[in-house]
Amino acid sequence: MRSVLDRIALALAPAPDADRLVAAAPTVPLRAAFRRFWPLARPLRGVLALGLVFAALLPAIEAAEIWIFKLIVDDVLATGELGPLAGYALAMVGLAIAGAALSFGDEYLATWVGERFTLALRTRVFSHLQRLEPDALDRRRHGDVLARLTGDVHAVETLLLSALGELVQCVARLVFFAGALALLSWKLALASLVVVPLFVWAARSFARLSRRAARERRRRSGTLTVVAEEALGNTALVQASNAQARELARFRRENEGAIAAELAGARISGVFAPVVDLIQLTGALLIIALGTWAIAAGDLTIGGMLAFLAYLSQLYRPVRDLSTLASSVFEAGAGAERVIEMLDAQPAVEEAADARPLPAAPRRLVLSRVAYTYPGAGAPALEGLDLALERGRCIAVVGASGAGKSTLVKLLLRFADPSAGTVRLDGHDLRGLTLASLREHVAVLLQDAPLLAGTVRDNVTYARPEATGAQVAAALRAAGLEGELAPETPVGERGRALSGGQRRRVAMARALLQDAPLLVLDEPSAGLDGAATRRLIEPLRTLMHDRATLLVTHDLTLAAEADEVIVLEQGRVVRRGAPDEVLESAAALSVVARGAVAA
DSSP: OHHHHHHHHHHTSOOOGGGOSSOOOOOOOHHHHHHHHGGGGGGGHHHHHHHHHHHHHHHHHHHHHHHHHHHHIIIIITTOOOTTHHHHHHHHHHHHHHHHHHHHHHHHHHHHHHHHHHHHHHHHHHHHHHHSOHHHHHTSOHHHHHHIIIIIHHHHHIIIIIHHHHHHHHHHHHHHHHHHHHHHOHHHHHHHGGGHHHHHHHHHHHHHHHHHHHHHHHHHHHHHHHHHHHHHHTHHHHHHTTOHHHHHHHHHHHHHHHHHHHHHHHHHHHHHHHHHHHHHHHHHHHHHHHHHHHHHTTSSOHHHHHHHHHHHHHHHHHHHHHHHHHHHHHHHHHHHHHHHHHHTOOOSOOOOTTOBOOSSOOOEEEEEEEEEOOTTOSSOSEEEEEEEEETTOEEEEEEOTTSSHHHHHHHHHTSSOOSEEEEEETTEEGGGBOHHHHHHTEEEEOTTOOOOSSBHHHHHTSSOTTOOHHHHHHHHHHTTOTTTSOTTOBOOGGGTTSOHHHHHHHHHHHHHHHTOSEEEEESTTTTOOHHHHHHHHHHHHHHHTTSEEEEEOSOHHHHTTSSEEEEEETTEEEEEEOHHHHTTOHHHHHHHHHHHHHO
16 A cells, blocks of 8 residues: 555656646645634624534434334334334434434535635635735736635635534534444443554545645646636637647646646545445454354344444444545645635735825825835836926826836836835825825826726726716717717727727726826827827827826827926936927937837
8 A cells, every 4th residue: 555655645746847837835734724714704603603513413313313223123123013113203203304404404504604704705815815016916827816716715614614514523423423332332332442543544644645635636726727717818819829729738738737636636535445444344343243242142132233333334434534524624724725825915015004095186296216126126117216297287208118117107006115215195195195095086097908898888987986977978078989989888808899099098088087186197009000099199188188197108199298208218217308309309219219119
């Protein structure tokens, strides 16, 4: 058997890093995982306790049914007297009804508690993910995040609640059936315990491999979701690149890895089950031999012997169940490790305990000596940036890829805090403001103009769901979409039913409806041709009217609409001034051209 275990261990050896789309989560002791999540179950403890009582009483019903069977054998079958049968039959029916009621209650309450707990944990994890800055989520495989939010969260419920119910029922079985064995024959009951050390040895021998197999299965579940999500989410790219066969091969390869992990677990169970059966058979044969002598000596009846064997099989069953439960707990623990790793990811930006909302709509944005360095980077992305923006004015920021433009946008939205210097709105440091009030007063048109699956109205009203139909129509008209897109027009998954220009203008209508005094435009013409860009200019003028606008762009036509142009290079301002002055500079044009090529 040792060689079998060695082969299983070899099958569970870690894959090379190049083949691991999803890394294994750090190991967490089961006790620590239990303590981490138990507070979420506290509001449910009343219903949980009732369900555990039902679970504990079910073995008592089964023990009573076996005892009545013993009485029927001894008092009816052995004697040939039918008189006592009616009472025993009535008792059996009553026990069957009680068992059915307890079983229903146990199943229903366990499901109710489990689903409520899963909802609470899944909500907590989702809320935590929404607190993380976009960069933190972009560093993770989205398919793996979804796997953790669904399957791994459910595994935590198994660890805390389902496993607890099974454990209580196993312990109750041991107590009730061991007590019944002692009542029938304490000598045989002691003899039946001879094989218990063998059960313990078998459980310990397989526990380590079971946990490794469980962790690998949970990791593989995330990997599969990653591959499917990436391929299906980029169908146009896959088909345009004739990469269907390559993606299919990758999907098949990861499925084969998942199969290997499942087969390793199956081999563990396949070897463990017959070992346990052999131990159980050894115990039963020993009791049959000793029971035969007890019957011959008059210490035990035939009915008592049959009942003893029935109780013994039920006594060994929880021992087997506990071993199986251990495997389930290990798998649930592996899921808990993956959830804990995600919950331990801390946001780069935390709202201060004494943060205050903006007292009024801001009119002035000021950046003073702002610098920012990404974690692990050798050079700052921004350094010594000064900027003052008043309401009613527009500043265009241009520069090559990596010049610091996107970093500036992140600082204004507080997706990151400056490493040095301050960003202020009407004199208020952004770090002292509530995130909700800051973002309420900042409208942003992101570079990829993201849209959600739904209608045009759903997307335009995303920041203001209470907006009226007249307000939506006005926003669409101002964005140049009147007569082109109706409010109920479906936009498709990620807006793919619309053209690039239409997506941009729907996003503009959303920003218009938000009506925030500070507007951030991040490459509004990215990916559009000249004609589509020209169609954006008039809606952009409407959008920028009476707002403090920061325009990040590589497009000279759009930059010319600004009141001031700032040229960034390697995080520093290399030139600034009026558009007609700056954009005629050969150095500035070179920087803008490099930015256009990169875009």
